[in-house]
Amino acid sequence: MSDLVLDKVSRWFGNVVAVNDVTMTIGPGVTGLLGPNGAGKTTLMAMMAGFLAPSSGTVTLDGEPVWRHTDAYRLIGLVPERELSFGYLTGRQFVRANADLHRLPDAAGATERILEVVDMVEPSARRIDTYSKGMRQRVKIAAALVHDPTVLLLDEPFNGVDPRQRMHLMDLLRRLGDDGCTVLFSSHILEEVERLARHIEVVVSGRHAASGDFGAIRRLMTDRPVRYSITSSDDRALAAVLIARPAVQSVNLRPQGGLEVQVSDLGTFAADLAPLTRSHGLTLFELSPSDESLESVFAYLVDR
Structure with missing residues (x-):
């Protein structure tokens, strides 16, 4: 070696x-x-x-x-x-x-x-x-x-x-x-x-x-909002709940189902999401980062 x-x-x-x-x-x-x-x-x-x-x-x-x-x-x-x-x-x-x-x-x-x-x-x-x-x-x-x-x-x-x-x-x-x-x-x-x-x-x-x-490089990019893909038991109801949260910058309903959520404070968003959905009687089916690909990381590094 x-x-x-x-x-x-x-x-x-x-x-x-x-x-x-x-x-x-x-x-x-x-x-x-x-x-x-x-x-x-x-x-x-x-x-x-x-x-x-x-x-x-x-x-x-x-x-x-x-x-x-x-x-x-x-x-x-x-x-x-x-x-x-x-x-x-x-x-x-x-x-x-x-x-x-x-x-x-x-x-x-x-x-x-x-x-x-x-x-x-x-x-x-x-x-x-x-x-x-x-x-x-x-x-x-x-x-x-x-x-x-x-x-x-x-x-x-x-x-x-x-x-x-x-x-x-x-x-x-x-x-x-x-x-x-x-x-x-x-x-x-x-x-x-x-x-x-x-x-x-x-x-x-x-x-x-x-x-x-x-993926680790993307998570170090603290000056860039993080985007998540979320699917739940009621996407429209979840969108209404999330858009009122201070850490959430935008929420979009995807045509194929689910939400595209952009957040400015990943720590606050991650800590609040589970109790928030539970308190509104909603069930999360999927939560995954949508911009942690190499293409996303590379575009950020080249353009900054």
């Missing part, structure tokens, strides 16, 4: 600041690195992988600096977003070349094993320049995994991958995370992150905007 630690990391290119004073720790399991296009995700990945030096701050793997620390590369697998420039090689040759670079004792066996893991055994005899985008993504993942790294960094790994292949790769990353591998993947597609990683690191305009479970 390995920990990647970024401490006050910045990176600039001339007068352009791509990453600004980012501090975060990436540990075992699957973590999503989330941000809009141009937020600095790829630059962060390059510094974590040791391919780019921080302009200031440090990136360490298990306490050792990653930049110019060649032993660290044995523990890291990188799947870059950019396209492969080795189209003249077959998929098998490309993965085998990575196995040879790591001086694996059984490079041929490791190559065949990992090609099977990513479901690329049959196409591996073909040249990479004949592959679809999804196949090129899978062969990049195979090359990154051939030496069994403890840290796997993936930059937009699902771009161009069809739905069946996406499910296969998501299952693979979950298994790696469950086995103790430190898996970090970047994406600007909220659905991908929500399905694969509960823990997120959010980067906006080169800055670290949030870290943690996205």
